[in-house]
Amino acid sequence: MTIASRLLVIGAGPAGLEAAAAAADLGTPVVLVEAKDEIGGTPLAYYATLTPHLQETHEAMQGMVARVRQHPHIDLRLGTRVVDREGEAGHFQVTLEDKAGKRTVEEVGAVIVATGFQHFDPGRETQLYGYYEYDDVITLVDAEAMFKTGRIVRPSNGQPPERIAFIQCVGSRDRQIGNQWCSKVCCGIASKQAIEFKRLLPQAKVFIFYIDMRMYGFWEDLLYWKAQEEYKVNYIRGIVTEVIRKGDRLLIKGEDTTMGRPMEVPMDLVVLSVGMEPSAGTREMARIFGLPKESHGFLATVGEPLDTVSTPVPGVYVAGAAAGPKDIEDSVSMGGMAAAKAVGFLNRLKVAETV
Ligand SMILES: Cc1cc2nc3c(=O)[nH]c(=O)nc-3n(C[C@H](O)[C@H](O)[C@H](O)COP(=O)(O)OP(=O)(O)OC[C@H]3O[C@@H](n4cnc5c(N)ncnc54)[C@H](O)[C@@H]3O)c2cc1C
Ligand code: SF4
Structure with a gap:
């Protein structure tokens, strides 16, 4: 059987876009499948600006x-999912289904899974921050x-907030709910948003309650020091256990771990720094392609x-946040690396076929 020359990329976020474009530039025809009607992934769908330069997304x-x-070697299928797979490396037959329920079977030689992550739902289980109870408790995504x-x-009264708090590590670093990982980006995102709040509302007081701040490379001075020194954002090392309503305001309760004493601080707006979990699409691709999951x-x-991109299944690669918490820089780098590995793999199969 002749080796299928096309590469399937699943997911058109930063990782999948880079993977598809890089493979296509190397001359490999790509089928790029995206479940939504738009490409650009989570950042383009949800975020106004990006770290670290606050550039509009x-x-x-x-x-x-x-x-x-515009790429002539990319066959883009929007509103489409992979629903089934047969065959193996060099001859995967994948069934694609569009929104109207129409199915087509495509033969591809290799696959890159770039189905990303989903935001942690702060209403779940042990979360006592009142996300579904109080209008003025929002997430980074709502912000x-x-x-x-x-x-x-x-949101409760349409008035500008005077006191704004971020609560870090919501749904991350939490053994009780089984999410024993740091989501990597949320300390930087909260610092970025704190700067944006201060730019738009210079009179507001902005607080970030953290276990410890985890800044990533250049985000240290571009976001963290900038937020403190230029924008006077208050970083408070503490554990927030609960958010309750007090009169017209919200009350943050917990412990200031630097001072070693209980704290109760009134706020107008509370932003929950929700972390990253594997998306439903990522879990679905694990099932369809028989991909093992790591311990998280x-x-x-x-x-x-x-x-960082080869899975234990020959011919199947992963890129971006499907493989764990990543920022866009990581995701795009992985997309390029996955493209190089997948194209190299297909070339080796073709050479083996001719000898
Ligand atoms: C609140 C928050 C803010 C952030 N802000 C920043 C920032 O400012 N800067 C930064 O560097 N990083 C930021 N990040 C991280 C950033 O969002 C990720 O690094 C990036 O989105 C990962 O890219 P990806 O392509 O792997 O996944 P995604 O962006 O999640 O894209 C995955 C794509 O796959 C598609 N898909 C899913 N399942 C299927 C399926 N079954 N079939 C077909 N398609 C499917 C999805 O629709 C989506 O388009 C932030 C994260 C959070 C939580
Ligand atoms: S990046 Fe910061 S807020 Fe996010 S999980 Fe890690 S320590 Fe917590």
């Missing part, structure tokens, strides 16, 4: 999006929606730290 990603849309409008108000439920790779 559409502006930052427009080149990447245009490169994929991004506000930044898109440029209008910062308390993301897709396992075989060669970390030297090979």
Whole structure:
């Protein structure tokens, strides 16, 4: 049987877009499947601006999006999912289903899974922050929606908040719920948003309650020190146990771990720094392609730290947040690496076929 020359990329977020464009630039025809009607993944769907330069997301990603849309070697299928798979490396037969329920079977030689992550749901189990009880408790994602409008108000009364608090590590680093990982980006995102709040509401007091701040490379001075020194954001080392309503305001209860004493602080708006979990699509691809998960439920790779993209299944690679918490920089780097590995793999199969 002749080796199928096409590569299937699943998911058109930063990782999948880079993987598809890089493989196509190397001359490999790509089928790029995206469940939504738009490409750009989670950042383009939800975030107003990106770390660390606070660049508007559409502006930052427009080149990447245009490169994929215009590429002659990329066959883009929007509103489409992979629902079944037969065969193996060199001859995968994948069944695609569009929103109208129409199914097609495509033959591809290799696969890159880039189905990303989902935001932690702060209403779950042990979370006592009142996300579904109080309008003025929001998530980082809800805050991004506000930044898109440029209008910062308390949802409960439409008034600008005077006191804003971030609670870090919501749904991450939490053994009780089984999420024993750091989501990597949320300390940086909270610092970025704190700067944006102060730019839009210079009179507001902004607090970040953290277990410990985990800044990533250059985010240390571009976001953390900038937030403290230029924008006077208050970082408070503490554990928040509960958010309750007190009169017209919210009361944050917990322990200030620097001072070693209980704390109760009134706030107008509370932002929960929700972390990253494997997306439903990622879990579904694990099932369809028989991909093992690592101990946290993301897709396992075989060669970390030297090979972050090869899965134990020959011909199947993973890129981006499907393999664990990643920022966009990590995701795009993995997309390029997965493309190089997948194209190399297909070339080796073709050479083996001719000898
Ligand atoms: C609140 C928050 C803010 C963030 N802000 C930043 C930031 O400012 N800067 C930064 O560097 N990082 C940021 N991140 C991290 C960033 O979102 C991720 O690094 C990035 O989105 C990962 O890219 P990805 O392509 O792996 O996954 P995603 O962006 O999640 O894209 C996955 C794509 O796959 C598609 N998909 C899923 N399942 C299927 C399926 N079954 N079939 C077909 N398609 C499917 C999805 O629809 C989606 O388009 C933030 C994260 C959070 C939680
Ligand atoms: S990046 Fe910060 S907020 Fe996010 S899980 Fe890690 S320590 Fe917690």
